[in-house]
Amino acid sequence: xxxxxxxxxxxxxxxxxxxxxxxxxxxxxxxxxxxxxxxxxxxxxxxxxxxxxxxxxxxxxxxxxxxxxxxxxxxxxxxxxxxxxxxxxxxxxxxxxxxxxxxxxxxxxxxxxxxxxxxxxxxxxxxxxxxxxxxxxxxxxxxxxxxxxxxxxxxxxxxxxxxxxxxxxxxxxxxxxxxxxxxxxxxxxxxxxxxxxxxxxxxxxxxxxxxxxxxxxxxxxxxxxxxxxxxxxxxxxxxxxxxxxxxxxxxxxxxxxxxxxxxxxxxxxxxxx
Ligand code: SAM
Numbered sequence: 001x002x003x004x005x006x007x008x009x010x011x012x013x014x015x016x017x018x019x020x021x022x023x024x025x026x027x028x029x030x031x032x033x034x035x036x037x038x039x040x041x042x043x044x045x046x047x048x049x050x051x052x053x054x055x056x057x058x059x060x061x062x063x064x065x066x067x068x069x070x071x072x073x074x075x076x077x078x079x080x081x082x083x084x085x086x087x088x089x090x091x092x093x094x095x096x097x098x099x100x101x102x103x104x105x106x107x108x109x110x111x112x113x114x115x116x117x118x119x120x121x122x123x124x125x126x127x128x129x130x131x132x133x134x135x136x137x138x139x140x141x142x143x144x145x146x147x148x149x150x151x152x153x154x155x156x157x158x159x160x161x162x163x164x165x166x167x168x169x170x171x172x173x174x175x176x177x178x179x180x181x182x183x184x185x186x187x188x189x190x191x192x193x194x195x196x197x198x199x200x201x202x203x204x205x206x207x208x209x210x211x212x213x214x215x216x217x218x219x220x221x222x223x224x225x226x227x228x229x230x231x232x233x234x235x236x237x238x239x240x241x242x243x244x245x246x247x248x249x250x251x252x253x254x255x256x257x258x259x260x261x262x263x264x265x266x267x268x269x270x271x272x273x
Contacts, residue, residue: 022084029123104138115142139203143200156199209265229245
């Protein structure tokens with residue numbers, strides 16, 4: 001069984017990796033198109049004082065381009081079968097579940113300027129990865145993430161479109177979100193069922209507000225997509241909310257998916273929660 005799972009042959013001290021079958025359960029669709037890999041790594045420019053964090057380097061296809069940038073490089077890879085390949089490229093890979101990582105602790109001994117995340121992330125945990133990064137306590141300058149095309153559409157959606165929702169506004173609070181380019185499914189091995197897109201997240205200056213309370217309030221605004229904001233926010237003081245909506249020329253029948261981030265922020269401040 002071992003030989004079907006992991007074909008590694010050790011010859012005279014050197015490791016020749018013959019084949020590591022992709023694990024669907026770990027979202028393993030390896031990027032094989034060299035032009036796309038180069039384009040992803042060219043999406044950011046770094047100095048040698050900066051850090052690049054890669055989540056899920058896999059067989060190192062993107063890693064080799066990121067290492068060429070000659071800045072600090074670190075990665076988390078859950079699949080220890082990748083170690084014989086990755087260790088030939090770098091020793092800065094932690095073989096653990098990224099979602100359980102403590103970034104502040106792991107980077108506490110490193111002095112750096114900008115912190116970048118560049119990754120072809122496992123699609124089955126796209127949202128948890130972003131939430132983990134945002135709540136990690138590390139100030140991230142920008143992130144370049146390869147995600148499913150449909151997910152990219154949701155991340156960069158504008159108000160009044162079907163893809164716009166709670167998570168779009170959550171991301172808008174922290175980042176300018178821009179889809180950079182599309183990646184056809186045939187660029188991966190194995191070929192997934194969907195196309196992908198490279199999305200760039202550029203860190204914004206955030207408002208000084210209680211983020212936990214703000215996101216609870218935001219969830220409440222989007223709690224029932226079919227209902228108006230008024231219906232979703234029945235427990236709040238509408239003598240305060242109406243004037244804010246009026247200021248932005250929205251009617252009392254408005255739905256959450258019609259409102260941009262700044263209106264939610266304004267209502268939240270006005271309610272003084
Ligand atoms: N970066 C490689 C590439 O572009 O070919 C591999 C990308 S593949 C879509 C996702 C990678 O994330 C796999 O190597 C997988 O083992 C790894 N992975 C999946 N879940 C993970 C987790 N929770 N923490 C760290 N790595 C994970």
